[in-house]
Structures are given as C-alpha cells and as structure tokens.
Amino acid sequence: MDFVIVTGGLGPTTDDLTNEAVAEALQRPATLNEAILEKIRSQLQDPDGHLDALEKLAWLPEGAEVLSAEERMAGHLLVHDDIPIFFLPGVPVQAQKLLVDIVLPRLSGWSGCNKYQRLRLYKTVGLPEHKINQFLMPLEQEQQVEVGYYPVDFEVHVSLSVSGSSAEEADTLLNDSEQRIQDVLGDYIYGTDRETLAEVVGNLLREKRLMLSAAESCTGGLISSQLTSVPGSSEWFAGGVVAYSNHVKEVLLNVDQDLLRNYGAVSGHVARAMAARLAARVGTKISLSVTGIAGPGGGTEEKPVGTVYIGLFYKNKVKDTLHHFSGGRKEIQEMTAQTALDMVRRVLLED
Structure with a gap:
C-alpha cells in the first residue's frame, strides 16, 4: 500500500468519529491543536456560545499535520509505518480543493510512491x-x-x-x-477541471468583446442566474428578462401578438422574435431566448411536456432549434439552460 485517503467524519457533531477511531486504532492519543482552535475563535462572532461545541474540530490524533491553515476543518496528514494517511472533510467541495491543491502534489513527491x-x-x-x-x-x-x-x-x-x-x-x-x-x-x-459552462461562455464573450442578453420563459431566470454566478460577468452579460406570460412577451419584448396567436408561445417563430427583439431593445449584438413546456402540465399531443425552442440572435441573423427533453420540471429547465449556453458557445467558436 502506497497511501490512504479518508474522507468524512471530521466535523463537530457526535456522529463525527474519524479522529477518535484513528486515535484508538493507531494508538495516537488526541491532542489539542492550538492553531485550529485559534482559527475557530477568530471565525466565531459569539465565541462563548459555540466554542465548546466546535472545539472538537481542534482535537487531532498525536502527530497529525494540518493540511491547510485557511479552514478550521482543514484536513490532516498522519504517517504510520511510513505510509501517508490523508484525512479530508466529507463536504465534496472542500475535499476536492484539498485533494487537488495539497494532497496530489504531496503524493507526487512522496518518497514511498514510485510513480x-x-x-x-x-x-x-x-x-x-x-x-x-x-x-x-x-x-x-x-x-x-x-x-x-x-x-x-x-x-x-x-x-x-x-x-x-x-x-x-x-x-x-x-x-x-x-x-x-x-x-x-x-x-x-x-x-x-473546474471550469463551468457559464464560465467558458463568458470567456469567449470577453475575448470577442461582446455583451450577451437573455430572454427566458420556461427557465424562469435560470440562465441569467448561472451566468451571473461567474465573477466578473458584468463585463459580458448585459442582463435578462423573464418573459413568462404572453403579456410580458408583448410588453417587454415587443413580440407581435399575431405570432403568439398564430403559432403559440412555444414555437420557433416566438423564440426567434424574443431573441431579436431583446437584442434590439437593450443593444446587444448577441442574444438568446428559450420558450417551452417544462411540465408537469401544459403539454399537448402536438407539443408534449419537454418541448423547448431555443432562439439565438447573432450578427443580425436569428435562428431557432427545437428540442424534446425528458424528466421532471427541474430537469427540463436545467437541460434547457445547458443546451442554450452550449448553443452560444458553439456559435462563438465557429466565428
């Protein structure tokens, strides 16, 4: 065995038993780590009320080396019989960060690892x-x-x-x-690695010095939320409109009433109009739109639940694509948002 990685059980609750189990199994009595205790104190607004409960985080098996000074539940390393044993938090995001930033680089240079x-x-x-x-x-x-x-x-x-x-x-x-x-x-x-689709789209928009706008119906603002979750998105995302009802599509996006009457809100004609009219209204050179039936109700034989049209306006041209997604309401909304962002990505790559 070259190394061991353990995740979970490092927290402050009574069912977090990893450190106690390790201390007993490896005969490493628990010792108080003053650096972690001080980190806990510095992060608590009311130390008197919560310190006792959280102090458990600072009791580590004897000889443990703290992996990160940034977090109070920072993981630690024990070397037992020349084998490194890494203990990481059970929260996936925290464990992944420590694994990528600290554990893997340490293992690459470990004398016991021959690869x-x-x-x-x-x-x-x-x-x-x-x-x-x-x-x-x-x-x-x-x-x-x-x-x-x-x-x-x-x-x-x-x-x-x-x-x-x-x-x-x-x-x-x-x-x-x-x-x-x-x-x-x-x-x-x-x-x-850690890149997200929204982040990649944002980088492409920044490179081309473009501002994107989004007109959303069935996704209810999900696309805008994903885009604005990226730091610095104000450089390339102008904003979005949640045009859920036909009235809002008419009033805010200037979608012709005849289009809505003749083709329905869920149609390629309306998707194209939403994208083009929003671009004109807010002055962006690229704009996307989504309109569809996320369910569980509202579907018909001609347009069942999961029917989605995505519109894209770019370089004074507008197009739409038809998609049939499956799953529940949340899944359909998420697949729509993902597909719409990927549509933007591919158009920008082709440019």
Whole structure:
C-alpha cells in the first residue's frame, strides 16, 4: 500500500468519529491543536456560545499535520509505518480543493510512491456516455493510462490519469493522451477541471468583446442566474428578462401578438422574435431566448411536456432549434439552460 485517503467524519457533531477511531486504532492519543482552535475563535462572532461545541474540530490524533491553515476543518496528514494517511472533510467541495491543491502534489513527491501521476478532467456536453466510451476505447488499452466516465448534471466528465517513472515521462504521456482525447471529442469538450459552462461562455464573450442578453420563459431566470454566478460577468452579460406570460412577451419584448396567436408561445417563430427583439431593445449584438413546456402540465399531443425552442440572435441573423427533453420540471429547465449556453458557445467558436 502506497497511501490512504479518508474522507468524512471530521466535523463537530457526535456522529463525527474519524479522529477518535484513528486515535484508538493507531494508538495516537488526541491532542489539542492550538492553531485550529485559534482559527475557530477568530471565525466565531459569539465565541462563548459555540466554542465548546466546535472545539472538537481542534482535537487531532498525536502527530497529525494540518493540511491547510485557511479552514478550521482543514484536513490532516498522519504517517504510520511510513505510509501517508490523508484525512479530508466529507463536504465534496472542500475535499476536492484539498485533494487537488495539497494532497496530489504531496503524493507526487512522496518518497514511498514510485510513480509520478498527472490528472486531467474533461467536461463534455451533447454526447452520451456510451458514445464517449466507444471513442476512447483505444486509449484505455494503454498500460499507463486510465480513463473514467462520470455523468454529472446532464454532462459527461472524462477523467484522465497517467503515470510514469519520472516527471518527464508522466508529462509526455499526459500531453499525448490529451491530444488524442481532443482529436476524438473535439468541440464536445467545453472545458477542463473546474471550469463551468457559464464560465467558458463568458470567456469567449470577453475575448470577442461582446455583451450577451437573455430572454427566458420556461427557465424562469435560470440562465441569467448561472451566468451571473461567474465573477466578473458584468463585463459580458448585459442582463435578462423573464418573459413568462404572453403579456410580458408583448410588453417587454415587443413580440407581435399575431405570432403568439398564430403559432403559440412555444414555437420557433416566438423564440426567434424574443431573441431579436431583446437584442434590439437593450443593444446587444448577441442574444438568446428559450420558450417551452417544462411540465408537469401544459403539454399537448402536438407539443408534449419537454418541448423547448431555443432562439439565438447573432450578427443580425436569428435562428431557432427545437428540442424534446425528458424528466421532471427541474430537469427540463436545467437541460434547457445547458443546451442554450452550449448553443452560444458553439456559435462563438465557429466565428
């Protein structure tokens, strides 16, 4: 065994028993870590009311090395019989940050580890998991390469792990494997590692010095929320309108009443009008729109639940695409938002 990574059970509640179990199993009596205790004090507005409950976080097995000075539940490292044992928080975001920023770099240089590893995570959209697996099967046959597939929120994330006997060999294997993945998957890959689709779209808009606007019906502001969650989004996102009712589509977006009457709110004609009219109203060169039936009610034989039209105005031209999504209301809204953002991404890449 080269190393051990343990997650969870480091918190302040009575069911968080990792440190106690380790102290007993490895005969490492718990000791109070003053640095963590001080961090807890500094973060509490009312130390007298909560310090006793949170002090448990500062009791670590003897010999434990704290991994990060930034957080009070920062994880720690024990070396037992020359084997490094890393203890990480159970919260996925916290564990991932420590793993990427601290644990993996430490392992790469650990004298007990005879391999150098390199990791990369590719994020794809628009291609099913089994198709990606088929495309990458030849790469999986390589002895020093491992590929994994993980469906995450209507995306498929592809993990790439390579190992070599030296840092140079590992770097070469990573570069070669990355190129093979990019050659096969192409623009189905929208980003790597921690990048989000909204962040990638924002970077493309910034590069092209464009401002985006969004007219949303069935997503109810979800697209705007995802875009504005990216720091600095005011540089490339002008704003959005939630035009849920026909009245708002007419009043705020100037959608012709005849279009709504003749084709219905859920139609390509209305999607195109929403995108084009919003662009004209707020003065952006690119604008997207979504209109559809998220359910669970409202569907018809002609337009069942999950029917969604996405409109896109760019370079004085407007187009729409029809989609049929499945799932519950939340899933349909999320798939619509993802597909709309990916539509913007692809148009900007083609430009």
